[in-house]
Structures are given as C-alpha cells and as structure tokens.
Amino acid sequence: MFRFLHSGTVVSLTNPLVKDGSTLRYDDCCLTNGNQTRFIILVLTFLKILSDNQELKKINQKDFQSFIDSEFKNSDRVKRIAQYTRVSKINEMINFLKQNNKYHDCFKSINLETFLKSRIRVQINLINAIKEGIGGTLDEYSVGTLIAEANNDTQKVKVDDIFGNKYRKDLEEKLFNKFIGENKGKVNIEYRYGEVTGKGEKVHILTLLRPVVATGILTKEKDIFLMTNQRDPIYRLFEKFLSKGFSGETINAIKKLIPYLYDLRKKYVEVILEQHKRDLIREYKEKAISEELGDTIISDDIGAAQGDDGKIEKIMRTAVNYNIEHIIPVFVFRIRKLFIETSDSEKLDLIIPAAKRDAFFKSLIKAIYDNYVKMRLKGLSTSLTTEVRSRKFYDFGTEAYTVWKEQENLKETDYIERHRHVLS
Numbered sequence: 001m002f003r004f005l006h007s008g009t010v011v012s013l014t015n016p017l018v019k020d021g022s023t024l025r026y027d028d029c030c031l032t033n034g035n036q037t038r039f040i041i042l043v044l045t046f047l048k049i050l051s052d053n054q055e056l057k058k059i060n061q062k063d064f065q066s067f068i069d070s071e072f073k074n075s076d077r078v079k080r081i082a083q084y085t086r087v088s089k090i091n092e093m094i095n096f097l098k099q100n101n102k103y104h105d106c107f108k109s110i111n112l113e114t115f116l117k118s119r120i121r122v123q124i125n126l127i128n129a130i131k132e133g134i135g136g137t138l139d140e141y142s143v144g145t146l147i148a149e150a151n152n153d154t155q156k157v158k159v160d161d162i163f164g165n166k167y168r169k170d171l172e173e174k175l176f177n178k179f180i181g182e183n184k185g186k187v188n189i190e191y192r193y194g195e196v197t198g199k200g201e202k203v204h205i206l207t208l209l210r211p212v213v214a215t216g217i218l219t220k221e222k223d224i225f226l227m228t229n230q231r232d233p234i235y236r237l238f239e240k241f242l243s244k245g246f247s248g249e250t251i252n253a254i255k256k257l258i259p260y261l262y263d264l265r266k267k268y269v270e271v272i273l274e275q276h277k278r279d280l281i282r283e284y285k286e287k288a289i290s291e292e293l294g295d296t297i298i299s300d301d302i303g304a305a306q307g308d309d310g311k312i313e314k315i316m317r318t319a320v321n322y323n324i325e326h327i328i329p330v331f332v333f334r335i336r337k338l339f340i341e342t343s344d345s346e347k348l349d350l351i352i353p354a355a356k357r358d359a360f361f362k363s364l365i366k367a368i369y370d371n372y373v374k375m376r377l378k379g380l381s382t383s384l385t386t387e388v389r390s391r392k393f394y395d396f397g398t399e400a401y402t403v404w405k406e407q408e409n410l411k412e413t414d415y416i417e418r419h420r421h422v423l424s
Helices: 035-051 061-071 076-083 087-099 101-109 112-116 127-134 140-175 177-182 205-215 221-226 232-243 248-289 299-305 309-319 324-335 354-378 398-407
Strands: 009-014 017-019 023-025 028-033 122-126 187-190 201-204 339-341 348-350
Touching (some): 009 140, 028 140, 035 061, 035 101, 035 112, 061 087, 061 299, 122 127, 127 140, 140 232, 177 187, 187 205, 201 205, 205 232, 205 248, 205 324, 248 309, 248 348, 248 354, 299 309, 309 354, 354 398
Parallel strands (some): 009 122
C-alpha cells in the first residue's frame, strides 16, 4: 500500500535512454525530493541485517562501523553511504519501532528481500527537455536546483498562504490592531512567508498566534501541549475563533496578549536564551573534557574527537542548540497566571515587581532550557517533536517558578480564566 499512500520520490536525470522497455540508463542524476524516504529505506535495510531476527537494541558508532566493514567489505558505495549515516538517527528508528507495536511487528515479520522489492512511485524530470524549454544558459545543475527549491517552497508556504490570505482583514481589525498600533513603523506583520522584503524587522502571524494558545485562553489544558510547534491546528483554532465573530472579553484579552507576549519574547526570551547558550557550551565542553558525559548520546562523538578542542566545541554547539518555538510555549504556560491589566485597562502587565523581573525571567528560562538540553542528551524514546508536545515537557521550569512565587509571595491572578472561551 505504500506507493498509494505516499507521494514517493522525484528524480532529475540527464540524457535518459530506455533500454529493452524496462531499463533506464542516464548520464547523471540527483534526488530532487524524497531524501527522507530514501533514508528510511536505507536504515530499515541496515536494521534487518543487523538484527538478524534478534531483538532490536541500541547501537553505538563503533559497532555500526564494525557491522559495515564486515557485511559490506567489498562495497565502496555502501561504505561511502554509511559515512553520512548518523548512528543517533538509527537509534531513533529503533526507539520508534520499539514504542509502536504495529510497526515493530511488521518490521519483524517482513522478509528483507520482499521489503527491497516493494515499489514506490518515482517521478522523473528529464533535465535536457526542461533546459530546452527554459532556454537561456542554465546548466543541468542549476535546473535541478530550481526544481528542488520550487518543490520545497510549495510545501513550505501552502497552509500559511491559505490562512493568511483568507483572514488577513479579520486578523488586522480584530486581533492585531493593538500590535500594529504599538509597533507602527518598527515591525511588519508577514501574512505569507516571504511577502515582506527589505531590512526592516518582520514577524510572521504564526509567531504572534502560537504564544496565545499556550496561555490556555482558547483551549483545554491538555490541548495546549499537543499544539506545540504545530501549524495547522493553530490555524484551525483561530479560524474557528474568527468565524464565530467574537467581540467582547475574549477578543479584547487576546489583542492585548499578542503585543505583550511578543515584547517578552524580544526583550527577555531571545536575549536570555542566547546568553545561556554560550554558558552551556562552556559548561558541557568542560564536562566532556572531564569525561562526565559517558551516559549521553554524544559520548561516542566526544570519543571520536580524541581531545580535539575545536571538534569538541562543535559537538557541544550542536548538543545545546535549541528551537525557540519549543521553549516559548512552556515559558508562557508557566507565567499564564501572573497577568494583570494596567490601571487604564489598555495594556497588560505582570504581578512580578519590575525590579525583580530580569532575575525572575533568567531563572525561569534557564531552568526550561537546561532541562530541554538534558532531555535531548539522555536520548529520546520517540522524536523530539513528540516529546515537546507532552505534559512532562511543560513541567520544565515548575520548580524555579514555585520558588519565585513563594519567595515574592505572588498571588496568582484569574485574568486568563475570566476571559477564557474554550474552543478545543
């Protein structure tokens, strides 16, 4: 069923020649789309040979290399492919299979030869013909690049285009009007990726809408977690909200939340994350040198670096990297019960004393970031995307928040609860 449920791969060829009605010969080719499919087929093939009907278990770099050298000693092609195959990704596949009985059973039962004879859909672009149609002086490589970029762009912007085009007027008049008023001439809102050009600051609609969901003003608490780093569900939620024509308390609260949460992101979250990233690189580099990271997923990489300072620092930079869209929702979720309105009810504020905010935010954001890195370095039983959509992930920072709340005797507010309208 795979070929009916999957778009397959796209290959670009030069000088193709069909031989005997079934064989296609060519001078050169590239994979324009479908690298993930290729990689999954490759890894599953390795795993079928590796496991040899035994129970799947985590593999390290040394054992993987021994496997390649032993099984494919006469194949330079496989050895080259193996050089670019990350063991951490193989272990992710193993963890996924062990966590999903349906696919684990399929994996165990299928014969390797049968698997490799499975068919997938392949679309072939004939580069020579395309070159003639385009005209000009483009070479084969440039044409192939154009095809790949067009493929990626089409996938990247479709959902955003639909929502941004359809609801632009409603968003500007109902939800973004306060943000636009406060940031006129400073920040441009992008309703479609790439539509705002130039050197000025811009912000995409998703960056403004995502943090609102994390407050819980439109959802049940359990649905907040599932929407982390999502696109479609957030657009559907606001589509439902806008189509109901809300005015009143909820819409007024949201239009105040949007500029305030954006200011917190720019003034505190982005700055503190980058500052702490530098600290974490130094901290984990020292731990690597002191051999304190033996139980992490990067232990093999550290060993392979053989004490090379530059290589170790590069490993650490990757290890402590973060996606701000994973961290922002947790930060907002933690402070969701601290919002108050200013005396004139025109803007939002927090009950945290102004003089203590910098220290409070540093403590909270560092705690979330530290746990985020530790979670990744321990190894994930599933994908990072799944992990950041769990209740457990949203517990990061709880201890730091509780300490500050008790220390400053902060009385949580019911601002979000009073303005809440649950749609999901």
